[in-house]
Amino acid sequence: MKRRVVSYPTIAKASIISLLLIMIGWILWQIWGFDGNDQAVEVSATEQFSGYSGPLYKAVLPSEEAFQTMAENNQLKLTADRSTGHFQIIDKLTGDIWRSYPNPEHWQKETATGTWKNHLLSPILIEYVNASNYKSASVTAGLVENGGYLEEFQLKGDGFKVTFAFPKAQFKIPIEVTLHEDYVETKLMDDGIIEGELSLLNVKLYPLFGAEPSQGQEGYIMLPDGSGSLIHFDQNRIMPQLTYNESVYGPDQSYYSENTNRQRIAMPVFGMKSGEQAFLAIVSEGEYYANIYAAPGGSVGSSNWVTTEWQYRKRFFQSVSRSTGEGFYTYSGEAFEAASRSARYYPLTGDKSNYAGMAEKYRDYLMSEKGIEPLQTAAGQDIPLFLDIVGADAEKGLLFDSYLKVTTTDEATKLVNDIHALGISNMQVQYSGWQQEGYSSHGDYFPVDRRIGGNSGMRSFIEFAHSLNIPVYLTANYTRNTDGNGGFWWRRDGLRNLAGTVLEEQERGEEQKIRFVSPEYYEKEVYSDLADFKELGADGIYFENGIGEQVNTDFNTRYMADRSEVVEIQKNIFKQTKETLGSVIGSNSNFYLLDQSDHVHLLSSDYSYDVFVSESIPFAQIVLHGLRSYTLEWSNTRDEWQSGFLQNMEYGAYPSYILSGTNAENTRQSYSLWQYSLKYDNWTEHINSEYQKLNEALKEVQNRFITGHRTLASGVKETVYEGGYRILVNYNDKPYDSQDVYIPAQDFIVEKSGDSI
Template identity: 55%
Template sequence: MSRISKKTKLTVITAASVLCASLLTFQAVPLLRAADNNAPAAGQAAPQPAAGQQQPAAGQTAQQPAAGQQPAAPADAQPAPQQAAAPPANARNELPDDGKFTLAAENASLRLLVDSTTAHFKLEDKRSGQVYRSFPDPDYWPKETITGTWRNNLRSPIMIEYIDMANFKSQPKIISWLEDKGTLEGFQKTQDGFKVTFSFGGTQFKIPVEVKLAAEYVETKIIDDGIKEGKFSLLNLKLYPMFGAEPSSGQDGYIVLPDGSGALIHFKVNRSNDKSVYRENLYGSDISYFNERTQRQKVTMPVFGMKSGSSAFVAVMTGGEEYSKLFASPSGAFGGSNWITSEWQYRIKFFQNTSQKGNAGFYTYSKEMFKVPQRAMRYYPLEQGKNDYVGMALKYRDYLMKEKGLKPVKADSPKVPFYLDIVGADRKQGLLWDAYLKGTTTSEAMEMVKRLYGLGIENMSIQYSGWQKDGYSSYGQVFPVDSRIGGGDGMKQFIQFAHSLKIPVFLTANYTLNNTQGNGFSPRYDGMRNLAGRLLTFENFNNRDTITLMSTKFAASVLSNDLKQYKGLGVDGIYFEDGVGRYLDTDFNDRYKASRTEEMKTQNAMLKETLDTLGGVSIERPNFYTLSNVTHLHRLPEDFSYDLFVDESIPFTQIALHGLITYTSNWANLRDQYQSEFLRAIEYGAYPSFVFTNAPSGAMKGAYGIWYYSMNYRDWEAKAVEEYQRFNQALGDVQNKAIVGHRTLAPNVKEVVYEGGKRIVINYNAETYTNGNLKVPGQDFIVVTGGKTP
C-alpha cells in the first residue's frame, strides 16, 4: 500500500534537453521516490531547472540547497538537430549499397544479410516478404532534411555519448561511428550471424558486438568485457538505433511504449514543431545517483515495438536492461523517421558532496564503467494478421512462457478471485505520544470475511496489512503480531478460519524501510548508501520521521529468519510492498555492496525463497524481472503518463499477462472516476479489489502510513457484491485464457476478445452505443455471443 497517492502530471521532454541529459544522478537527503502514478516509498527524483537556467558542468562546484531541498542538476544538453531546406542530391548514396549485402544466416522463416563495410544488416521475413533494416529507409532518405552531425548519427550503426573526465569543465558529447571516421575490426561471419568491433577514430573507443539469427528473431549483443576506452569515458551508446525506422508520410503506423500499461505514439506527418522525445529508465530510477524528474509512470517491461503499414516488430531486452533507458523519437524530433531503441548506460552522474553536512559539492560521473555479461536485444518480426500491438503483446507473452517459465493459471473456481486488503492498525501523532489507530482486529477480520462470504463473495484472496507491532508505519521488524489486534494466536485463528473457506491469506510486509532498528539493524552499518557514501533515507510526510533504507542483502537475511514465523502462522504468502521487486537501487554500503544487477538477483532470491517456503508472492506494480517468482500482481497501472506527444493508452501489459498470472487494478473504493475505472478494469481483464477496515470511515485520518479514509466494509459491501457479480459475468469463464483481440469500435467504445471467442464490448460514453443489432448501454458493457461484433 503506497503511502502517498498522486495524479500523474503532463510531461514534455524536448529533444534538445533530453537526448544528451545523461543518466541517473544523485540527490540529497531527504529522498522521495519518483512517482510511478502512485506515491513512493524510498526516493523521488529531483525537479529539473527551468529551460535556459544555468547549471554546473560535471566536476564544477555546486552549492547544495538546505535540508529538504533538491540540488540543481548540471545540464548535458546539446543543440537540437538542424533541418535543411533540401536534402543532398546524392542522399541515397549515403546509405549502404544493396549490392554489398551478403548472406550471414538463414532459417525456415528469416534471412540475415550484412554489409561487411558498415556492419549494417537487413532482416528478411520469408513468410511476408517484409524487410527490416538497421539503417534508414532508402526510399525515404532522399527526402530527409536533417543536416550536420545528426545526419551522420542516423546513418551510423552505433552512436555514443562520452565525456573527458580529466577536464572538470567538460560536457558530455555525442558522436557516431561514421562522424568519428570509424573503422571495423575483426569482422567475421559466424555460424548464425556475424561479429565485429566498432573502432572509433578520434575518440578511440572500441565496441565489440555480435548479431545472430534465431528461429523467430535477430539478436544484437554488446560485449561489455571487450569495450576499450581511450582518454575519454563512455557514458552511453545506442546500437543500431534505426532498426525498423520508418517515416510518417504514407505510413499507417505507431510506436508502442511500455509506459504504464502501454501507450501508442501514432505516426503523424506534421510534427515539425514538436521536438519531444521519450527517454525513461528501465525498472525506474536509481536513488544512489541523480535522477531526472519526469513524473512518468515507471517502465517495468523491457519491451517495445513499432508498426508501419503491414510490417511490425516487437523488441525484447534480454540482458543488461537494468542499465538502459528507453529512447523513442517520433518523426520531426531527430529526423523525419519514427524510431525507438535502447540507450545502454555505462556511467551515471552523481553529486559528490564536499562538506560534512552534504550541502556543498560538485557533479561528476562514476569512475568505473558498469559492466554486465552482455547487453542483448531481440527483434521479433511479426507475421501478417498478427502485426499490431495485440500481436506484439502476444509475442512477448510467448517469450515469457518459453524463457521465464510462466504457465497458464489454474482456475480453481468458476468465480474470479476477489482481492481483499484488510488494514490492521497504524499510528498518528498524539498529545504526548503516538496514538494507536485500530482498523481491524483479527476477530473483526473474521466477521468481515464471514459477512462477505455469506453475501456471495466466496472466492476471496486476503492481504492483511498493519499487523506488526505499532501498525502499518512501523518498519524493520514485523514480528510479533501486535497484541492489540489479536496477537499471534488471533492471527493464526483468523488464518485457520479463512482456510476453512478455502481463502488464502497473505501478510503485507515492507523489507526496504527500517525505523524501529528491529532485527539488530543499525542505520550506520546496515543502511543503503549512495556512491558519495551518504545514507539513503525516506522522510515520512506526516510526521517528518526520517526512515533509513535497509541494504537489500541485510533485508534478505532478515526475511530468511522471518519465514519460519510466517510458516508457523500458516500464511499462504507475503505481499511485498514498496521495495522488493518494485524498486531497483545500487548499494554502496561496503558491507553489502551491490550493483544494480546484483540487487536484481538478491531481490529475486528473496522472492524465490518466499515462494518455495510459503507458496505465494504478491507485489504491487513490480518490475518484470520478478515474474518467475510472483503469483499475483497488485494494482497494476491501467493508464499512461499523458505526455503530450503520446496518443493513447493500451492494455499491452494485461494482454501479455492475462491467464498467466492474476492481477488487479486500483482498489475499487479509492477510484477517482468510479464507473469509468470499473469499466477499464473489465476491459483490461483485471480482478476486483477493495481495501477495508472494520473501523468507521475516517478513523485512520492523520495516520502516518495509511492515507485512505473511505474503507469501512459495511459502507461498501453492497457495491462490492454487485461488482463481483459483474466481474464474474465478464471474466469468470476466461480466467486462464489469453486476450487475443483488442480494438476501438467507435470513439470510447472498446472490444476485447478472448481465446475461445468470448467478446466483451465496453462503452465509456454516456449514450447507448448502437451498431446493427448490437446495443451497449452508456457507461456499461455487454458480453457478445453468437459471432463477431460489427
C-alpha cells in the same frame, strides 16, 4: 635448519642466466608483442588506432545491392553490408524487410541536417565524457563525425561480428548480430570494449532499426510505460522536440535521475508498427543497465524510432559538505559490468503486426524461455475477490506518535464472514498494518501487535479464513526502516549511494523519516522471519512497494550490490518465501519475478501522460492474462467509479478493495491511510454489485489468453479472448451504435463465441 651459503660462482651463473632470460623476453616482445609468459602486453588506446589506413565510414546510405546473406532459416533471412555494418531482416514468406538504417525511400526528405543527419546513418551512437573534469559536458558521436571505421568484419555461421572504431574518442566496441528461428539478436561484447582517456556513458546499437517517417503510413511506437502506451505517427506533432528515455525496471536512486514522475518500466520490451509490418524488441540480457529511448518523428530526424540505450556510467551528486549540502555532479568511475547485453528483434506481419501481436510474442517468450506456466483454473470456478485489510496505522502527535487501531483480528473475521455471506466464496486476503505500530512502521515486524489481537488473534483469524478456503497473505515492506528495531542501525545497514550517503525519504512532508535498507540486509531479515510467518499459518507474504519495484545499487561497503545482484537477491527472496510458505505475491512487480510470483497486485493500468503519447493500452494485461492473476487499483480508491469499473472489465482484471473494520474514521490524520475510505460496511453493496458483473463476464475466460485488443471508436474498446469471446466497453456518456453492435452509455456488453448481438 641449515643456512644455504651461495658461492660467488653460483651467483655469477644465476646472473648470467637471468640476463639471458631478460634478453630473450625482450626479443620475443619486439617480434610478437608478448612477454615470456605468452600474455598479451597492454597496448595504449592511442596505439590501438595507429597505423590504420583503410576506408573511413561515409555519410551515405548503404547500397541495397551490397547486402549479402549472412544466415537464413525456413522463416527469415539475415543480410548485411560489410562496408557499413548495417543489416536487413527479410521475411521469406512475405518479402517484408526490416532495416537497421533509415528507409531509403524517404531519405531524400530527411529534415535533420549536419551532424545529426550523419548520426542517423551510423549503425552505432555513443555518448562519452571526460570524467576527470566534472565540468566537462558529454558528447554524442556516430562513426561519421568521429572518423570511424569498421574493423574485423567476420561471418560466424549464424550471423556476423564486427568492431566499430571511434579514433577521435579512442573507443572500440565489438558487436555480434545473429539469426535465430524467429528473431535477430544484437549483442554488445563488453569484454572486448577498449577505452582511452575518455569515459563511455552509453551506447545505442542500431538505433534506427525499423525506423519510418510519419507521412504516408499509419503506425506507432509501443512503449512499456506503465501498462503500455502508444506514440502514434503524427506529422503535426505538438512540441516535436521531446523524446522518451527511461530506465528498465525504474531509476536507480543511488545515481542522479531526473524526476519525471513517469510510470516505471516493468517489462524490458518495446516495439513499433508501420503499415502492415511491425516488430517487438525484447531486452533479453543486461536489461538492468538498459534504458528505452524513443524519438517520435520530428524530434530527432523525420523518422519515428525506438531503441535500447545501453548504460555504462551514470551521473551522481558528490557532496562536499554535509552541513551545507554543497557538492557537484560527476560520473561514476568504473563502467557497469554486464555478462552480456542483448536485444532481440522479432519481426511481425499480417494480423500479428499490432500491439496485441507484440504482447503475444512476449508472452510466448516468457513461457518458453522463462518457464512461466499458464494458469490452471477449474472450469466454472468463480473469479477471486482480493481484499486488503488494514490493521492499524500511526498518527503524528505533539511529542509522540499515536497508535490508531483500525481493524482487529476479531473485526477482520467478521468482515470476511459478512462478505462471504454475500455469496462471494472465492476470496484472497492481504492483511497489512499488523506489525508493531501499524501500517507506516517498518523494521521489526514480529510479534503481531497485541492491540489488534497479537499472534494468537492473527492465528485464529487465519484459521477461520482457511475454514472458508480463503488464503491469507501478510503484507510487508522490508526495503524501508522507520523504527530502528530488529537490530537495524542506519549508519551500518542503510542503503548508500555512490557518494556514501544513506538514502532516505520523507513521508507526509517532514513528519516521518524513512531510511532505505541495504538489499543484503533485508534479505537476511526476510529469511529470519519466514519461520514466524509459517507459525502464524500465513499462506504467503505480500511484498508491497519495495521488493520487485525498486532496484537500487548499494554502495554500503558492508553489503555492496550492483543492480543485477539486487535483482538476484529479490528473486531469491521470492523463491525462498514460496518454498517455505507455499506462495508469494508482489505489488506491480517487475516481470523478472513472474516465475515465482502467483499474483500481481495493483498492476499499473495507466501511463505517464507525456504530451507525445497518444493513448494507454493494456499491454501488460494482454501479456499476463492466462499466465497470472492480477488486479488494478483498489475499487474504493478510484477517482471515477464507473470508468474504473469499466477499465477492470476491458483489462480483464479481478476486483480489489482496501477495507477496515468500524474504526476507519480514525485514519484521517494517519501517516498512510488518510486518503482512503475504508469502512467495509459502507462498501458491501458496491462490492457485491461489482463482483457479480465481473464474475459473469470474466468467469469463463480466466485461463484464456487475450488475442486481440483495439479501439472501435473514441472511448469504445474491444478485448478478444481465445475462442472469439469478446468484451466491448463504452466509456462515453452516449450509447455506441454501429451496424454490428450497440453498447449503452457508460456500460459494456459480452459476446460469447457464436453469439450475435
